[in-house]
Amino acid sequence: xxxxxxxxxxxxxxxxxxxxxxxxxxxxxxxxxxxxxxxxxxxxxxxxxxxxxxxxxxxxxxxxxxxxxxxxxxxxxxxxxxxxxxxxxxxxxxxxxxxxxxxxxxxxxxxxxxxxxxxxxxxxxxxxxxxxxxxxxxxxxxxxxxxxxxxxxxxxxxxxxxxxxxxxxxxxxxxxxxxxxxxxxxxxxxxxxxxxxxxxxxxxxxxxxxxxxxxxxxxxxxxxxxxxxxxxxxxxxxxxxxxxxxxxxxxxxxxxxxxxxxxxxxxxxxxxxxxxxxxxxxxxxxxxxxxxxxxxxxxxxxxxxxxxxxxxxxxxxxxxxxxxxxxxxxxxxxxxxxxxxxxxxxxxxxxxxxxxxxxxxxxxxxxxx
Amino acid sequence: xxxxxxxxxxxxxxxxxxxxxxxxxxxxxxxxxxxxxxxxxxxxxxxxxxxxxxxxxxxxxxxxxxxxxxxxxxxxxxxxxxxxxxxxxxxxxxxxxxxxxxxxxxxxxxxxxxxxxxxxxxxxxxxxxxxxxxxxxxxxxxxxxxxxxxxxxxxxxxxxxxxxxxxxxxxxxxxxxxxxxxxxxxxxxxxxxxxxxxxxxxxxxxxx
Numbered sequence: 001x002x003x004x005x006x007x008x009x010x011x012x013x014x015x016x017x018x019x020x021x022x023x024x025x026x027x028x029x030x031x032x033x034x035x036x037x038x039x040x041x042x043x044x045x046x047x048x049x050x051x052x053x054x055x056x057x058x059x060x061x062x063x064x065x066x067x068x069x070x071x072x073x074x075x076x077x078x079x080x081x082x083x084x085x086x087x088x089x090x091x092x093x094x095x096x097x098x099x100x101x102x103x104x105x106x107x108x109x110x111x112x113x114x115x116x117x118x119x120x121x122x123x124x125x126x127x128x129x130x131x132x133x134x135x136x137x138x139x140x141x142x143x144x145x146x147x148x149x150x151x152x153x154x155x156x157x158x159x160x161x162x163x164x165x166x167x168x169x170x171x172x173x174x175x176x177x178x179x180x181x182x183x184x185x186x187x188x189x190x191x192x193x194x195x196x197x198x199x200x201x202x203x204x205x206x207x208x209x210x211x212x213x214x215x216x217x218x219x220x221x222x223x224x225x226x227x228x229x230x231x232x233x234x235x236x237x238x239x240x241x242x243x244x245x246x247x248x249x250x251x252x253x254x255x256x257x258x259x260x261x262x263x264x265x266x267x268x269x270x271x272x273x274x275x276x277x278x279x280x281x282x283x284x285x286x287x288x289x290x291x292x293x294x295x296x297x298x299x300x301x302x303x304x305x306x307x308x309x310x311x312x313x314x315x316x317x318x319x320x321x322x323x324x325x326x327x328x329x330x331x332x333x334x335x336x337x338x339x340x341x342x343x344x345x346x347x348x349x350x351x352x353x354x355x356x357x358x359x360x361x362x363x364x365x366x367x368x369x
Numbered sequence: 370x371x372x373x374x375x376x377x378x379x380x381x382x383x384x385x386x387x388x389x390x391x392x393x394x395x396x397x398x399x400x401x402x403x404x405x406x407x408x409x410x411x412x413x414x415x416x417x418x419x420x421x422x423x424x425x426x427x428x429x430x431x432x433x434x435x436x437x438x439x440x441x442x443x444x445x446x447x448x449x450x451x452x453x454x455x456x457x458x459x460x461x462x463x464x465x466x467x468x469x470x471x472x473x474x475x476x477x478x479x480x481x482x483x484x485x486x487x488x489x490x491x492x493x494x495x496x497x498x499x500x501x502x503x504x505x506x507x508x509x510x511x512x513x514x515x516x517x518x519x520x521x522x523x524x525x526x527x528x529x530x531x532x533x534x535x536x537x538x539x540x541x542x543x544x545x546x547x548x549x550x551x552x553x554x555x556x557x558x559x560x561x562x563x564x565x566x567x568x569x570x571x572x573x574x575x576x577x
Contacts, residue, residue, distance in 0.1 A: 301439065320446065324456040329426070331444040333435045353440040361442025 001071060003029050003056035005094055010127050019114035026128050027052045027094025028086035031070060032078030039366050041134045042076055043125065044085040045142025045149040048273055049265060051093035054085035068348040075352030081138065089124045090116045090273055092266035099200060099266045111197030116272055118280040122152045138366060139359060141165035143344035144311060148280050154296035163299040163362040165355060168308050168344040170315035171282035171289055177310065180219050181274040184212030188267045197268050209267045210258030217257050222307040222340030226250060290322040300330040301358045303351065305343035331358065388557045389468055389494035392572045396550055397421060401463035404488060406450040407470040411438035428453045451476060454483040462488040471495045472528045485577045494572045499533030499565040518569050534565040541575060550574035
């Protein structure tokens, strides 16, 4: 399955901060066929550093970030469902963000890009869904930040969502999650090449962005998975303790992931998206999470992983218990995995089984109404 | 239970292979909202969804069973049944089912009261420790009873509370529960007389 990213342009988008962004581009991909009554559409939400290329093989030969879950016969079965994935607002992979040209100045927005929220991201996706002629999504699903967006969809557009599948996610960030993000942001801003966000056309703050990514990758793994993958193994050419060399395998891995990230991600997008995640609180403006989540009327499947210490199961349970307390339709399972937060991208077998069964049941219920 | 009524029983029994499930499958009203505590792989709930068009919820602690249940399309919550009951609002369900688990729960009375708080009706199926084989085993061996129904050694038995049909009747009286249905089973057959002596499994439908 080869795929290509398409772009839709909307005249404007009013943001939570009061600013109106105009125009706004959305990059998206889609897989499978929309059925006659347009009832089989599923919106996939990518995580922090993802993009619209969720499945299939792109023009560059690279598989999508959730290709093991989306495709013919897979968890999100494209023989049955029409699957859409779009790049988030303030991203850097085709959707309007800080690296986009500000039409008022003819230069990239940089730090003049307005602050965005998870709510803004979802509002833009809603425009896309309406543009595609879909009245009601069969499901909205994603891991990590993708799960936050799925939750936001469920409460912001209850009539347009039949089910939501937040995976390894939360209704609001903990102090620890905000703290790790802050370390990443500080690494970027401490890089002189960042230049208060105006680096386009000159040198990227590559060192800062790469360090930020290294920290991120540590939080996505687990002690077990790192011990298994790297242990204390040293590089073959290691000539002893040094600061200009790479001594341990784990260092080599992190540096590699850091430098790879710089090639495909924008430092300002990093800052804007992490802020949006940190500020997200599904219960904001309500006396409790339960009172807030009560707006959602759809079915829920909530999944978490035993070794995920970045988005621990208690955060998923908080969502689940709020839903149970309001007698909403919710299924919950904590999957056993050693892969930490990365598990939602790796542990596909059991996830796919559950997602497949859950979606099939949801489609049946939708068809009955 | 009249002879004409259990039209569905052979089918549910065939699918589920458990006579208490068969009875529960029969007595639940179509279209109702049902919570099954300790639902396992949600065989009963899935059957009820297909055949009685119920809205199903389950609670199960074993992650492997929860996975199968969710893959079946049933909304099951992975958690401890005694603690999880607190999370549901009052009178949220038409029926709350507890099948073959009461004797394993640490605080059975608390569980039963909670079932009647979150549900309009509770359906409880439990093995009858008053069955004559249990009594006989205990009497002749002088040791913790072991029968086909209770095959465990005392040290690895999941059962922590041993109750009989008469015990349950007496508790229902004390708690002023209304017993709406009582069905006694020996294998797949119903027991008409001397249930405390002859029933292997008892199924009660109660309400406050």
